[in-house]
Amino acid sequence: xxxxxxxxxxxxxLTLAGCSTKAGDSGSSGSDSSGxxxxxxxxxxxxxxxxxxxxxxxFKNLGLGVTQGNELWAKDFNAAGGVxxxxxKLEEVDHGYKADTAKTLYPQIEPKVLGFVQLLxxxxxxxxxxxxxxxxxxxxxxxxxxxxLDNPYVMIVGTxxxxxxxxxxxxxxxxxxxxxxxxxxxxxxxGEYGKNGLRGSQFYAKKHNLTxxxxxxxxxxxxxxxxxxxxxxxxxxxIALTTTPAQTGSAxxxxxxxxxxxxxxxxxxxxxxxxxxxxxAGALDKLTIVASSVPFSADLxxxxxxxxxxKAAYKETPNGGVPYGYAVGExxxxxxxxxxxxxxxxxxxxxxxxxxxxxxNTDNLVAALDFSKPGTPATRQVYxxxxxxxxxxxxxxxxxxxEAPEAKEYVAPHQK
Amino acid sequence: xxxxxxxxxxxxxxxxLLALPLYLDAAWLKAGQYMMIGGVGAIGLxxxxxxxxxxxxxHAFFLLAGGTAYTVLSGPTGDDRVVGFGLDPxxxxxxxxxxxxxxxxxxxxVAGRLRGIYLGVASLALVFLGLYFGQSAxxxxxxTSTGRAPAPFSLFGFPFTNDGPQITLLxxxxxQAERTWYLFLLLTVLAFVIARGxxxxxxxxxxxxxxxxxxxxxxxGVSVLRAKAGAFAVSSAYGGLAGAMTVLWFDxxxxxxxxxxxxxINVSIAYLAMVIIGGLxxxxxxxxxxxxxxxxPQVLALYSADLGWFSGxxxxxxxxxxxxxxxYGAAIILVVLFEPGxxxxxxxxxxxxxxxxxxxxxxxxx
Numbered sequence: 001x002x003x004x005x006x007x008x009x010x011x012x013x014l015t016l017a018g019c020s021t022k023a024g025d026s027g028s029s030g031s032d033s034s035g036x037x038x039x040x041x042x043x044x045x046x047x048x049x050x051x052x053x054x055x056x057x058x059f060k061n062l063g064l065g066v067t068q069g070n071e072l073w074a075k076d077f078n079a080a081g082g083v084x085x086x087x088x089k090l091e092e093v094d095h096g097y098k099a100d101t102a103k104t105l106y107p108q109i110e111p112k113v114l115g116f117v118q119l120l121x122x123x124x125x126x127x128x129x130x131x132x133x134x135x136x137x138x139x140x141x142x143x144x145x146x147x148x149l150d151n152p153y154v155m156i157v158g159t160x161x162x163x164x165x166x167x168x169x170x171x172x173x174x175x176x177x178x179x180x181x182x183x184x185x186x187x188x189x190x191g192e193y194g195k196n197g198l199r200g201s202q203f204y205a206k207k208h209n210l211t212x213x214x215x216x217x218x219x220x221x222x223x224x225x226x227x228x229x230x231x232x233x234x235x236x237x238x239i240a241l242t243t244t245p246a247q248t249g250s251a252x253x254x255x256x257x258x259x260x261x262x263x264x265x266x267x268x269x270x271x272x273x274x275x276x277x278x279x280x281a282g283a284l285d286k287l288t289i290v291a292s293s294v295p296f297s298a299d300l301x302x303x304x305x306x307x308x309x310x311k312a313a314y315k316e317t318p319n320g321g322v323p324y325g326y327a328v329g330e331x332x333x334x335x336x337x338x339x340x341x342x343x344x345x346x347x348x349x350x351x352x353x354x355x356x357x358x359x360x361n362t363d364n365l366v367a368a369l370d371f372s373k374p375g376t377p378a379t380r381q382v383y384x385x386x387x388x389x390x391x392x393x394x395x396x397x398x399x400x401x402x403e404a405p406e407a408k409e410y411v412a413p414h415q416k
Numbered sequence: 417x418x419x420x421x422x423x424x425x426x427x428x429x430x431x432x433l434l435a436l437p438l439y440l441d442a443a444w445l446k447a448g449q450y451m452m453i454g455g456v457g458a459i460g461l462x463x464x465x466x467x468x469x470x471x472x473x474x475h476a477f478f479l480l481a482g483g484t485a486y487t488v489l490s491g492p493t494g495d496d497r498v499v500g501f502g503l504d505p506x507x508x509x510x511x512x513x514x515x516x517x518x519x520x521x522x523x524x525x526v527a528g529r530l531r532g533i534y535l536g537v538a539s540l541a542l543v544f545l546g547l548y549f550g551q552s553a554x555x556x557x558x559x560t561s562t563g564r565a566p567a568p569f570s571l572f573g574f575p576f577t578n579d580g581p582q583i584t585l586l587x588x589x590x591x592q593a594e595r596t597w598y599l600f601l602l603l604t605v606l607a608f609v610i611a612r613g614x615x616x617x618x619x620x621x622x623x624x625x626x627x628x629x630x631x632x633x634x635x636x637g638v639s640v641l642r643a644k645a646g647a648f649a650v651s652s653a654y655g656g657l658a659g660a661m662t663v664l665w666f667d668x669x670x671x672x673x674x675x676x677x678x679x680x681i682n683v684s685i686a687y688l689a690m691v692i693i694g695g696l697x698x699x700x701x702x703x704x705x706x707x708x709x710x711x712x713p714q715v716l717a718l719y720s721a722d723l724g725w726f727s728g729x730x731x732x733x734x735x736x737x738x739x740x741x742x743x744y745g746a747a748i749i750l751v752v753l754f755e756p757g758x759x760x761x762x763x764x765x766x767x768x769x770x771x772x773x774x775x776x777x778x779x780x781x782x
Contacts, residue, residue: 056738093717099678103666104450104714107593108443123670123677126563130667134578147562190551191560191673218674 036084039346041114047082047345048089049074049332050113052105052128053120053142057097058219058244061272062321063120066142067092069325070117072309077333084340088333090117099127106131115350117332118142118325122192125154136347138335138354140328142321144268144292145196149375150414155335155354157328158292158366160377161193161242161267163407165200167382168265168290169240170404173208177263178238183211185231187251188242189219197242197267200410207406219244228254239264245272248287249280256283263288273319273394276387284387289395293324293366295385296393302363307392318393327365334360367401375414380407418767433601438586442593446665447714452600453661454706456607458690459699460654463611465688466697467620468647469627471532473684474523474539475655477546478516480557480671480679482656483566483663485512488556490567498564499555505569509660516656517649524645543681550671550679563670566663569599576664600661604703607654611699614650623647624697686710693747695758704759708747713740 031037032044041048051070054063070090078087091112095102102124110131116139119125125141125148132139132153139155141148146160159167172178186201188194198214205212213234215227224247231239239255239262241248248270255264268291275284294303296310296318306326310318339345339353360369360378367381384399437445457475464470490508491500503511526538550557558564569576576595583590614620622643625633630640662678663669676682690709694701716739751758 094720095717099666099670100450101713101717104443104446105717106443107446108441108718123673126670127666127668130565145561189673192562194673195561220674220676 034085035343036340037344037346037349039114040111042086042345045086046089047084047086047336048091048113050109050116050137050139051090051092051118052095052102052109052116052124053092053118054097055094057095057121059097059121059269061245061274061319062142062269063094063097064316065319065321066118066120066325066328067321068310068314068316069306069322069327070329071325072306072313072322073326073329073333076309077329083333083336084345088336095121095124097121097124099123103127110135110137113137114345114347115139115332117328126192129154136351138347138350140332142324142328143193145192146199146377146412146414147192147196149377149412152355152374153351155331155371156378157331157369158268158324159379159382160412161197162200162203162412163377163380163410164267164290164292164382165197165240165242165265166204166407166410167380167402167404168267168288168384169201169204169208169238170406171290171384171399171402172238172263172265172288178210180208181210182237183213183235184238184240185213185215185234185236186240186242187215187217187224187227187247188240189244189247190216191219193267193269194242197240199413201240203410204406207409217243217247222246222250224250225254225258227251228258228260232258232260236260236262238262241266241270243270245270245275249275249278252283252287253280255286261286265290267291268293268320271320271387271395273317276389276394281389287387288398289385289387290382291320291385292379292382292401293320293327294364294383295391295395295397296320296322297388297391297396298323298383300364302365306365320393320395322393323365327362330362330365331357331360331369364401373416375412375416377412380410430605434598437590437594437597438588443718445593445597447711447718449596449600449661449665450714451707451711452604453658453665454687454690454710455604455703456661457655457658457687458694458702458706459607459611460651460658461687462691462694462697462699462702463614463623463654464647464651465691466695467615467627468623468644469531470527470644470647471536472527472539472648472651473536473681473688474542475651475687476679476681476683477542478520478652478655479659479662479683480546480550481519481652482512482516482659483669483679484550484557484659485515485656486660487558487564487566487663487669491564492567497555498558505567506571508567509569509657512660513653513656516659517653520649520652520655521645523652524641524648527648528641528644540681540684543679543684544675546679547672547675551673557671558669560671560673563668565668569596569664571599596664599664603657603661607657608699608703611654615697615699619646689744689748693744693751693758695760698758698760700763701758701760709744712743716740 051067053067054060074088074090091109093105093109095105106128115137119139120142122143125143129151138153140157144158144160146162148154186198188198201212248266252264264287266289271289303323306323310322335353335357339349354371357371367379369378371378381401381403383397385395385397388396461475464472486508488499489501489503489511490505493500493502530538551560576599578591622638625638626640626643634640672680686709690705693708694705
């Protein structure tokens with residue numbers, strides 16, 4: 001009877017061995033007919049870029065907006081001829097703002113793409129950081145922490161949270177809503193996002209003799225009434241926020257309801273148009289948002305063009321992710337063209353082209369970008385904006401791109 | 417005869433698992449490794465909950481403890497931001513298990529005095545302790561801003577990365593994904609064999625005696641407190657091993673920003689789900705439960721990307737994560753209502769039916 005089982009075992013093993021293994025998957029790198037070096041994600045007719053986004057988690061509205069912006073750019077870029085005789089194609093996956101899902105999806109999408117036009121979410125970027133370095137894949141995180149700048153393959157399109165906060169505080173002081181010696185509060189989500197924003201307010205506070213009352217929260221806290229009550233007792237003159245949109249709503253509602261009525265300043269991810277239909281809608285007048293990408297409703301020519309194309313193609317409520325997503329595409333387009341000029345469309349070629357990009361232009365969708373200095377934010381400029389229910393995208397800018405003197409002096413954590 | 421059949425089945429399964437890296441892409445190996453992490457952790461939990469009858473919601477804490485211990489012990493000395501001891505990764509892995517077991521023993525006075533839901537609530541406190549510890553002990557954990565990278569694993573100098581000797585098997589290069597698969601498979605097999613041995617031996621009998629009737633167990637000479645403490649320590653050790661595997665899988669140790677993350681309440685509940693679906697106290701059942709709870713989201717995510725499923729966007733769209741949550745939520749309800757013994761009980765019944773044709777063979781109890 002033993003022989004029967006042995007026979008079965010051997011039969012299974014032989015069957016498995018008979019199937020073809022995954023051998024022979026070696027890389028297809030080489031040069032094309034015009035002498036341009038190619039590698040992963042590039043064929044004779046296509047360049048494929050990856051999109052790892054959130055369509056089902058806590059930042060799904062932003063993820064959707066950025067992805068749609070990416071898609072609009074790809075369409076325009078291809079209509080204008082593409083790059084090196086190739087069209088750009090986007091490969092999209094949804095990680096639901098979960099690091100473990102992203103970690104499994106990454107090896108599936110990585111072999112198919114030249115780089116990533118979107119990598120949304122701090123936990124996801126942190127989990128994939130080593131992968132990007134190992135695979136030399138350039139990625140544009142939809143996450144603006146300057147802590148990410150120690151990775152040469154990270155392409156942050158826009159101003160980092162710390163610099164946004166410095167610019168924002170400078171703007172509000174210029175507007176007379178803050179003065180030297182005041183006490184301010186910073187409510188932030190513990191983690192890459194929140195702590196980076198806090199870094200900026202601490203720097204500005206040191207410059208202007210301000211006292212910063214730090215309030216750490218978690219990303220799932222939903223009611224900040226008790227936090228604001230405490231701040232009222234502490235006599236703060238301004239509340240800085242590096243939070244989720246829902247938390248922003250809770251904070252501004254409490255600010256008004258409790259009679260504190262101080263100015264509120266938020267980093268770019270703190271606002272979402274959905275707030276304009278929330279219970280906090282009546283309290284948003286005190287909120288100022290600083291971001292390096294334009295509001296959807298900006299009256300700049302390029303922004304109007306993107307907005308028109310968006311409305312023609314999509315039905316969802318637009319948000320600031322759309323012009324940002326388009327702008328990232330434009331930066332990628334500039335890098336791709338430079339790589340093509342260098343006759344190197346491999347990942348190494350993209351990384352080299354990125355370093356040579358000293359003035360990626362997005363027609364003011366985002367501030368002008370300089371990627372040639374490792375560890376340094378590519379721009380320190382922001383738009384200041386306020387919520388406006390009458391504007392598409394729910395926000396309008398009140399000050400065009402500017403850079404505060406304090407932001408110029410600021411040294412980012414990985415700056416050399 | 418029954419043993420031969422079972423032995424042959426396990427052997428075939430092992431051979432298949434050993435051959436899979438030659439056929440599956442890195443993404444599927446990654447998903448499989450995640451299932452193995454769940455399997456190791458679930459085996460530990462099923463021992464303490466199913467065999468010893470102690471409800472524990474603290475498993476996520478021990479994952480964090482194990483992951484941190486591995487990363488600190490194996491981390492480089494001389495880093496100005498984080499503490500490291502520069503030990504060999506193999507030794508560090510063992511150290512992580514020991515540290516977690518000791519932490520479990522430290523909780524023993526509580527585990528020895530409480531039962532059921534009261535112990536569950538008390539053990540839940542450890543998850544919040546872990547959240548606080550993860551965020552505040554930045555020199556050990558790297559903090560929530562950037563975390564810290566664990567030392568790449570190596571065994572007797574052999575690296576589990578793309579470096580080192582280039583090995584090819586049937587034309588397939590054995591690189592990081594394949595090497596990690598074999599490492600995790602080895603750890604899972606070890607975890608399985610040890611747990612199986614404990615369950616069938618004197619230790620397992622004492623656990624079950626305590627679970628079923630503490631007074632009777634005491635009369636028979638079992639030290640109730642000692643048995644409970646031992647069960648909790650063993651479970652913690654398994655949790656610590658799963659935690660070390662987690663940081664190796666992620667390439668980063670990054671404490672959670674909130675109570676729902678890699679080491680949060682959601683993870684403790686997921687492990688409990690694995691154990692319930694697989695059958696309380698069943699070691700093979702724990703593996704099946706891990707396959708469902710940890711594997712389903714990963715597999716659905718991979719299939720959806722390949723086949724273009726779940727392509728809807730915006731509110732109301734069905735996504736892999738949503739679907740898999742419904743599936744395993746439904747699985748728990750079905751198990752609790754119709755098959756309290758879990759999939760293991762179904763498996764046992766099927767096996768007994770087949771074996772009933774062999775007269776004279778008594779059914780084997782787990």
